Amino acid sequence: KTITDTYRQVTKETYSHGLPIAESGREVLLNFDSEKPEQTIIEIQEVLHDWDNRFSKQLGEVLGEDARSKVLKCYTAISHKSSKEDRAQAVKCAIDMLDELATEDQKFEILSRCAHVFPPELIENMRLVYADTQSVEKVLEVMASTGNYPKFTREGNILYSTKAPYNRAAYDKAETRKEKMQAYCFCPMIKYNLDEVSSSFCYCSSGWYRRLWEGILGKQVKVEIVSSLTRNDDECTFAVHLPEK
Numbered sequence: 001k002t003i004t005d006t007y008r009q010v011t012k013e014t015y016s017h018g019l020p021i022a023e024s025g026r027e028v029l030l031n032f033d034s035e036k037p038e039q040t041i042i043e044i045q046e047v048l049h050d051w052d053n054r055f056s057k058q059l060g061e062v063l064g065e066d067a068r069s070k071v072l073k074c075y076t077a078i079s080h081k082s083s084k085e086d087r088a089q090a091v092k093c094a095i096d097m098l099d100e101l102a103t104e105d106q107k108f109e110i111l112s113r114c115a116h117v118f119p120p121e122l123i124e125n126m127r128l129v130y131a132d133t134q135s136v137e138k139v140l141e142v143m144a145s146t147g148n149y150p151k152f153t154r155e156g157n158i159l160y161s162t163k164a165p166y167n168r169a170a171y172d173k174a175e176t177r178k179e180k181m182q183a184y185c186f187c188p189m190i191k192y193n194l195d196e197v198s199s200s201f202c203y204c205s206s207g208w209y210r211r212l213w214e215g216i217l218g219k220q221v222k223v224e225i226v227s228s229l230t231r232n233d234d235e236c237t238f239a240v241h242l243p244e245k
Contacts, residue, residue: 003027006044014046015188017080018087022047023119048080051114051189051204055094058110063102071097088193095198108203112223115207122148123215130216136242139216150209152240159240160226161209181229190230199230209240219243 007025014021026045033039052075059068074093078086098107126149130139136154143149152159163186165171170183185191190201206223213221222241227233 003042003044007046010044010046014048016084017082018084018091018189018192019080020049020051020116020188022049023116049116052078054114055110058113059098062106062110067101070101073097084188084192088190088197091189091201092193092197095201099198099200107200108206108223111201111203112207112210114204115211118208118211118215120215123212126212126216127218149212157242157244159213159242160237161240162235162237163205184235185229194229195232197230199225199228202228202230202236205236206238209238213240213242217243 010025011021024047026047028043028045029040030043031039031041056068056072059071063071071094074090074097078090082090098110102110126139126143129142130136133139136159140152140154140159144151150161150163152161154160163184165184166186167183171180174180174183181194182191185194187205190197202225203223205228206225209223210221221243224239224241225231226237226239228236
């Protein structure tokens with residue numbers, strides 16, 4: 001078994017609890033034996049993305065303590081040991097409550113701040129390109145040449161990006177729509193009950209693009225959900241509305 005195989009096993013176990021993981025793992029060398037490599041022991045650790053605390057913090061900052069308490073009642077019985085089904089129901093409850101209490105702009109502000117952290121070094125690389133050229137087109141050109149960034153198409157002041165499937169092999173092999181959608185979706189918190197969760201949840205995914213472009217431009221951007229699996233669409237597409245110069 002390789003380290004990669006072990007990472008896959010740990011990720012599978014983490015996802016069975018509906019827990020999102022960060023973009024990096026950690027390897028702890030517990031025992032090293034150069035003469036008997038088979039005796040070397042490496043502990044593989046997944047770093048969890050702290051979604052719950054981010055959500056709680058943003059609820060308080062945007063809606064206030066009373067609203068935060070109402071929404072978080074949905075999480076009373078949830079822990080890291082909860083099943084993915086129980087976690088998904090807690091998320092559904094929380095987002096349904098958020099839909100009742102918040103405007104679209106408020107939901108965007110709350111949930112987009114819960115997104116995975118876009119690698120800072122990748123943002124900085126593009127920030128430097130923009131600082132040097134003051135050209136979004138040049139930034140897009142350099143992004144496309146590296147293969148490390150989402151793909152964008154530009155229409156005026158709007159950048160569109162459609163996510164590729166999380167698991168392309170499983171997506172291509174899927175025989176039912178449910179199997180195909182689960183293979184497409186990146187989020188272990190909702191991918192197993194996409195037909196039940198409010199589409200508002202996908203403002204979280206918009207934060208991936210928000211963090212990238214606000215880091216590049218140094219200005220706030222608005223990200224719109226154009227299509228999503230939670231709206232019964234076949235793919236997830238986002239529109240980044242660039243600020244006027």
